[in-house]
Amino acid sequence: MTGSVLEVRVGTRLWFDGECWAVCEVRGTSVRLQGDGGRYRTAAVTDLLEGASGLDPDSHAVDAVQRDLLSAIGLESLTLKQRTRLEAEVEIFAELLAVRGADEAPARMRSAATKLGLSLRTVQRRLRRFDELGPAGLIDERLLKDTRRSVDPRWDDACTEVLSRYTNRSTPSQQTVIRETNRVFLESVPDGVVPTRSVAYERVVELDAGRHTFGDAPRRRSVAKRPQGVLGQLRPNRPGEYVLMDGYKLDVFAMEPVTMRWVNTELTLAMDLYDRSVKGLRLRPVAAKSADVASVLLQCLTPQQWGRRPDSPSGPYAGVPEHVVLGSVGVFPDTIVIDHGKVYLSEHTMGVCRRLGISVQPAIPDKPTDKPALERFFKSLRLSLLDKLSGYKGPNIASRGKDVEQGAFYYVTELEDLIREWVGDVYHLRAHRGLRDPLLPKVDLSPQEMFNRGIEFSGLLRLPAAEDLRYELMEVQWRKIHHYGVDIDGRRYDGPGLNTYRARRSDYGGAHAGKWPILVDVDDVRAVYFQDPADKRWHRLEWRLATGINAPFSKDAADYTRRISIAEHRHVDPQQAVEDLLVRWGREEVMGRRERNLAIRLATQPSSHAFDDDEVTDRASLPGVIDLLTARQTRQAAPPQHPDDLDVFERYYAEHPDSEVLEVFDE
Known part of the structure; x- marks a missing residue:
């Protein structure tokens, strides 16, 4: 019996299943065991592999340090020079094992000791270890011990505690962290020795690995939100099983056409988790509403064309999603993973999902790792498209240029069309490192290819049976x-x-x-x-x-104009109310933030009047760049609507030339 092999034969004593047993019979796939008091039992060989251990004295002859270390780990820890020397020693000790017990063994043992420069007793001990552990038994024990550090472990603990304090605070300097760590360490260990300046800087950098304490604050907070331990994930087996939904504040300023002012926009997007294909998207000025979420859900249920050109590509369509995870481009989702925003958890959104048989799974609050595929898509959108557009403002204040809003030359509707074309022409056809077939693990697939693969393997389509799904929303x-x-x-x-x-x-x-x-x-x-x-x-x-309202008029806008009309004691005229609202917005006389947002939304909605074919072609061919300078010059050249108060005197003297001159006193 060796340290790594348990020999089971008749008479071997084993500890198995909490009792002591003796082997009395060995069969092909089982072993007959005899216990105390004459009891017998039959154990399968596979059961002995999992829980049996030997009770014979020679079964514990292995050194404790070597027993805790795998041979492969010990051998791989050697340098090339150490490995070459070990191989030479293996040849010598293999010859000694071959002549063990022979008359020439003592002479060969002394010869090996002379050749290796070791004492005879050391050679005998190493030979015994070589017999039990193989080549790993000849490894120097000093290589198996932990490396001793010159820094007190309690100082490391104090430094880790200080670094964790800066997760939600402003970015500190390394010098500040070291000084605070020394103070905390000496308070708990008055007689402790702090590391030298150079060693302290090295240890801070080593302990800060993965924390980003000295980097960007948003990234540091995002990393701190990662769940500890094993990261779980949804594992879809086919397209449409899980659909992710979330909103993203776009990093590009857009233009609203009425007042020629720049506005922020929010992109609401749905993505299939299986193939990473985009199911639907909606770009809304200022902030998304529950109606936008319902609109994106409708896009998930119907085939989508990514672009306004007749030859624009259409996304893969597979039917009704089964799960929607809230925060086949037309697969009906089984489950939706959503966000915890009000627009996602509204009765409107939840009611639609219930009527369509879609289960809703809210993501964990403030956990971006619950929707990593969407977070990665937003980054790809920013790096591949948005940073090349006029009006790009960057992901944060530190990345923003000077007066970037002056370059906001795209309407909101044009910006949405541009994103849709990018999805169809670039994103769906580009290979993703996260999309791979288990049968071809080294081949990156595009969302379109992954969708085709999923449909062929699953053979399941959940198609909408009703033609009036838009009314369900x-x-x-x-x-x-x-x-x-x-x-x-x-x-x-x-x-x-x-x-x-x-x-x-x-x-x-x-x-x-x-x-x-x-x-x-x-x-x-x-x-x-x-x-x-x-x-x-x-x-x-x-x-x-x-009658006369030539653009979509939302419920919020209607309720607001009604309240304003009642406050001003006049009748409700919807068209006039909208025009007044937009005029006040253009004159910077908007009463509040809510009225300002409504004006932006109404201004960016296209007209709903019917157009003939020529007009549709003209609208589709409008340039995507607006001449902002020309618009400003036109507005500046227009006569002022409110004359200056000093003009009153000029008009008075013009109408009364014989009147006495008024004298003005300055106090």
């Missing part, structure tokens, strides 16, 4: 149908589709018994939608006061 309002139509939040809607059901009670029961469901697009309240229960056809009901 709208808000439901229960109202009575009067002879004049329906009233929703003070707005009156009517249309031919209500003729059969005017002043009639509905057959719906429950909490809204007798009322009719009216679907409202909160992003455009100029019209609502009613489904005829007889033929299941949808009818558009127009807002009576929407």
Whole structure:
């Protein structure tokens, strides 16, 4: 029996399953054991491999240090010179083992001691270790011990504690950290010895590895949020199983067309975790709303074309997602992982997912590692596209140039079209290091190739069965149908589709018994939608006061104009209210932040009037760059709308030339 082999034969004593046993019979795949009191049991050989240990005295002959160290680790820790010397010693001790017990063994032992420059007793001890451990038994024991440091371990503990204090604080200098560490160390160990200046700097750098205490503060805080221990991850098996959703403050200033002012934008995006393909995106000035999340969900359910050109590529479409993780380009998701923002956890978003059979899985708050694929996509978008655009402001203040907003030459809608074209022409066709087939681990795949591979292997498509999915994403309002139509939040809607059901009670029961469901697009309240229960056809009901509003009018804008009108004691005129709002925005007379954001949103929404083919072509061919200097010169050349107060005197003397001159005193 050697230290690394347990020989099981008849008579061998074993410790197995908490008891002492003696081997009485050895079979092909099992061993018959005899215990105290004449008890017998049969154990499989595989069970002995996992839990049996020898009780014979020679089974414990291995040195404790060597037993704790694998032979491979010990051999790999040697330098080339040490390895060459060890191989020469192995040849000598192998010859000694071959003649062990022979008459010539003592003479060969003395000859080996002379050749190696060792004493005879040392050679005998090393021969015994070589017999038990093989070549690893000849390794110098000093190489197996831990390296002793000149720095007190308690100083290292104090330094680690000080470094952790700066996670959410401003970036310090190394000198500051060393001085604070010395103070903390000497307070706990008054007789301790602090390291020298050069050694302290080396230890601080070594202990700060991975913390970024002396780097960027945002990166330091992000690294600190990483979960400790083994990192778990979602493992999708097919396209559409998990869809990630999150919002991202775009690092580019955009232009709103009415006032020619720069605005910040937020990109709401959905991504398939299996193939990293983009399912849908929506760019919104200022901040995203729940309607934008619903719009992105709708894009997940329908095939998408990435670009406004007729030959623009369309994304891979696989159907309905199963899971949506909140924060096939058309696969219907099984689960959505979302963010904890209000727009993601709103009743609008949650209700849509419930009606479509999509499970919602909120990510852990303040944990970017829950959606790493999206975070990596946003970085790729910034490095591949955004930093090449006019108006790029960088990821943080330290990266921002001077007056970068002066270069914001893209409308919000144009910027969204540009991102969509980049997704279809570049991102979906570019190889990703994180996308690999297990059968071809060294070949990087693109999202399009990974999607094709997933569909072929899974053979599953969850396609939407209804053609009216867009209505599932709208808000439901229960109202009575009067002879004049329906009233929703003070707005009156009517249309031919209500003729059969005017002043009639509905057959719906429950909490809204007798009322009719009216679907409202909160992003455009100029019209609502009613489904005829007889033929299941949808009818558009127009807002009576929407005549003249040539752009989408959101529910927030309608509620705001109504409140302003009531405050000013005048009737509601939606078109005039919107125009007044935009004029005040242009004159920098906006009353508050909410009104300012509404003006930006309304200004960036395209007109909904019908256009003929020529007009559509003209709109599509508008240049993506706006001549901001020309616009400013035009505005500066225009006559002032408010004359200066000093002009009153000039007009007075012009109208009364014979009047006495007024004398002005300066106090």
